[in-house]
Amino acid sequence: MYGETTSEWYRWFGEFEARxxxxxxELWALGIASDxxxxxxIDRLPPEKRQPNLVLTAARFLGVGEVSFAEFRAWVLAHWDALAQVILTHRTQTNEVGRTAVLLPLLAQLPGPLALIEVGASAGLCLYPDRFSYRYDERTALDPADGVSDVTVRCVTTGKPPIPDRLPEVVWRAGVDLNPLDVTNDDQMRWLESLIWPGQPDRLQRLRAAIEIAKREPPNITIGDLNETVAHLVSSAPTDATVVVFHSAVLAYLTNEDRAHFEQTIRSLPCHWISNEACTVIASVxxxxxxxxxxxxxxxxxxxxGVPLAYATPHGQHxxxxxxQPPRTTTR
Known part of the structure; x- marks a missing residue:
């Protein structure tokens, strides 16, 4: 999907993700691709650390402004040692709550109440789909029972997705991440803010509002590998709730072998499975x-x-x- 060289990866990112x-x-990625x-x-870094989003976020975390490519290039050359250290010690853990808009039509098909488990949870902000307001096509409005949320997620749709008329009831939330971020840690939240792309102030405002929601009820996130912990998390969920394991933009960071292991494991557990990944990541999908x-x-x-229902943009905008015909959704 990304090409075989670092140059091809950055060109792909600029043309298909950032554009x-x-x-x-887009400007920086295409500039790097030709430099x-x-x-x-970048090629001195381990392969998994050459990711465009990680490198660009680390630069912004260290203070590079929204400058021209020439200025960006000069800044990187002058600060490479510090930049490389941030890259090596951080992960891309974009906690984009906009993705809940593409998950909601699937959650709504399942019998409630729900127990949610997110693998690759980052700070766990996507574990609160029942606390956000949604605006689909600027026509359909969904709000929590207690009124309009401070977090409003907007999504443009085609193909008539089964948008519910009410938000699901969530009675239990848990997650797992190799390096979970703490919503009460200012430095970690600054990293999360740096993962918001330049020129997207609405995403930044929405992230900050979601963090405040999570602070009032901090998520229960386990430190660990998803393949080693998901079965335990499913077994820990309330027995009178429908258990849903979900993930967005996570499995791409696993090897093919680990992806296959995860799929085999999740299909054997008493839960539903919602995946939101790039089209080539899960072979069976x-x-x-x-x-x-x-x-x-x-x-x-x-x-x-494991049954694909829709395409989505990476941050849930579409x-x-x-x-x-929706798949049969009996309790598992």
């Missing part, structure tokens, strides 16, 4: 897509129990529902 979402990231000196520095993954660059496939 239309962040003009600054041998910057590419040689990719095989069922109506459009070949190669023709859907930059899009995610949203699936329930949902393209293509399955007219």
């Amino acid at each position: 239309g979402n962040s003009s600054r990231y 041998p000196e910057l590419l040689s520095l 990719a095989d069922q897509l109506p459009t070949p993954p190669a023709e859907t660059p930059g899009r995610f496939a949203v699936a329930l129990d 949902l393209d529902w293509f399955r007219h």
Whole structure:
């Protein structure tokens, strides 16, 4: 999907992820893709640390402004040692609550109340879909029972997704992450804010509001590997709730072997499984897509129990529902 070289990866990121979402990231990524000196520095990093989003976020975390590519390039060359240290000690843990808009139509198909488990949870902000307000196509409005939330998620849809008329009841929330972020830790939240792309003030405001919601009821997030902990988390959930394990933009960081292990494990557990990953990440899902993954660059496939139902943009701005008949959703 990303090409075989670092240059191809950055060009892909600029053309298919940043374009239309962040003009600054598009500019920087395409500049890096054509700059041998910057590419040689990035190629000194371990392969998993060369990710465009990680490198660009680390630069912003250290204070680079929304500058031209020439100024960005000069800043990186002058600060490379400090930049490399941040890259090596941090992860891309974008906790984009906008993704709950593409998960909500799937959650609404399941019998409540729900017990939610997020793998790769970061700070756990996506564990609160019942605490946010939603605006689909600026026509359908959903709010919590106690009124409009400080977090409003907007989503444009096609294909008539089954948008519910009320939010689900969530009675239990848990997550797992190799390095969970603490909503009460200012430095960790500054890193989370740095992961918001330049030119997206609405996302930043929404993130800060979601953090305040989580602070009032801090999420229960376990430190560990998802393959080693997911079964324990499922067994810990209330027995009178429908257990849902979900993840967004997580499995791409696993090896093919670990992805296959996770899928085998999750299918054996008494829970439902919602995945929101790039189209090529889960092979069994990719095989069922109506459009070949190669023709859907930059899009995610949203699936329930391994059955793809829709395409989505990575941050939840758009949902393209293509399955007219929802899968059978009996309690597992």
